Amino acid sequence: MSPMRETFLETAEQIVDADPDVAIVLADISAAQLAGAARRHPDRVINVGIREQLLVSTGAGLALAGLRPIVHTFPSFLVERAFEQVKLDFSHQEAGGVLVSWGASYDMSTAGRTHQSPGDVALIDSLPGWTVHVPGHPEEARRLLLESVPGDGRVYLRLSAQENAAAHLGVGFTRLRHGTRGVVVAVGPVLDRVLRATAGLDVTVLYASTIRPFDAAGLRSAVSAATADVVLVEPYLAGTSAHQVAEALADVPHRLRSLGVRRDAEVRSYGSIADHDLAHGLDAGSLRLSIRQFLGE
Numbered sequence: 026m027s028p029m030r031e032t033f034l035e036t037a038e039q040i041v042d043a044d045p046d047v048a049i050v051l052a053d054i055s056a057a058q059l060a061g062a063a064r065r066h067p068d069r070v071i072n073v074g075i076r077e078q079l080l081v082s083t084g085a086g087l088a089l090a091g092l093r094p095i096v097h098t099f100p101s102f103l104v105e106r107a108f109e110q111v112k113l114d115f116s117h118q119e120a121g122g123v124l125v126s127w128g129a130s131y132d133m134s135t136a137g138r139t140h141q142s143p144g145d146v147a148l149i150d151s152l153p154g155w156t157v158h159v160p161g162h163p164e165e166a167r168r169l170l171l172e173s174v175p176g177d178g179r180v181y182l183r184l185s186a187q188e189n190a191a192a193h194l195g196v197g198f199t200r201l202r203h204g205t206r207g208v209v210v211a212v213g214p215v216l217d218r219v220l221r222a223t224a225g226l227d228v229t230v231l232y233a234s235t236i237r238p239f240d241a242a243g244l245r246s247a248v249s250a251a252t253a254d255v256v257l258v259e260p261y262l263a264g265t266s267a268h269q270v271a272e273a274l275a276d277v278p279h280r281l282r283s284l285g286v287r288r289d290a291e292v293r294s295y296g297s298i299a300d301h302d303l304a305h306g307l308d309a310g311s312l313r314l315s316i317r318q319f320l321g322e
Contacts, residue, residue: 027188028188029127029162029163029185029188030055033184034055036167037170040170040174041069046091046093048070048084048094049094050083050084051070051098052072052074052075052077052102054102055097055098055127077103077107078107078109078110080107081103081114084115085110085118085122086114088115088177093121093174093175094122095125095174096123097125097126099128099133100126100128101139101141104124104126104148104149105144105145111152112152115179116152116154121177121178122179123174124179124181126181126183128140128142128184128186129183129185129186129260129261130143130260130286131143132186132187134297143262146262147262147265149237150237150265154179155181155237156179156235156238157180157183157237158181159259160183160185160213160214161185161193161215161217161232162188162192163188164192165192165194169182169234183261187298193216193234196235198231198232198247199232200230201220201230201231202220202223202229202230204226204227204228204229204230206227206254207229207316207320208228208248208254208255209223209228210270211230211231211232212258213233213236213259215259215312226322229247239266241269241272241273245273245277253277253278254282255270255282256319257270257281257284261285262285263285263288267281282316282319284306284307284312286305287304287305
């Protein structure tokens with residue numbers, strides 16, 4: 026089990042032990058790790074079995090009954106398979122909750138396409154009013170979960186087996202490098218690869234673990250007439266946040282290169298996470314080549 030997933034489960038157990046208004050809803054995934062919590066709180070740690078639509082609807086029902094649900098499974102089941110329930114039971118009814126996935130775009134590469142979900146953030150982004158967190162480090166995941174439980178907002182927390190070496194706990198975009206030739210935006214667990222890819226390049230590097238709401242002001246402050254070239258690197262479907270960049274820079278002439286999971290073809294091989302990074306051009310070497318070509322170096 027990845028450190029980010031372990032951190033989430035440990036933190037979720039601590040939360041449900043401490044807060045009688047929090048419930049956890051599972052669909053077999055991670056039920057073994059939370060068995061102790063389920064024994065202590067059988068009315069608030071609920072395993073519905075492999076029924077993902079019921080998983081989401083149960084979470085929304087608990088929210089409407091006054092509890093704060095944490096709803097958890099893999100993203101292909103939580104967002105893609107149960108999207109109608111996310112749309113109607115949470116969004117349409119304006120119910121609040123914290124949806125937490127683990128597995129990202131292709132962390133479970135050997136499980137095949139059923140367990141891959143590069144389009145999950147784009148789907149959530151089609152619904153209004155959602156906060157989307159994409160942590161790149163276990164400590165970021167812990168903090169974002171703790172911040173997400175209070176209140177009644179709708180939150181999607183996307184966890185991954187891929188992690189950066191260090192946590193960056195700032196709000197909005199954190200500026201990690203300053204440059205004059207362009208701005209490279211790294212989201213979540215792609216940061217370390219972006220830093221390797223841009224080593225020695227005269228670019229500004231921005232990092233975000235929260236991508237919705239989009240930090241338009243942070244991007245605008247990093248862009249000037251001399252640095253109006255933007256490279257957006259996201260660990261899910263390429264171009265998912267392109268419309269946000271366009272809106273943020275609507276009055277600023279700029280160019281945008283969106284990098285992420287390919288849209289032009291489905292990668293049908295199994296392989297490792299690193300193999301899929303390479304196939305999608307998300308390894309450090311491919312990122313460096315794409316960034317340099319875009320900037321004309």
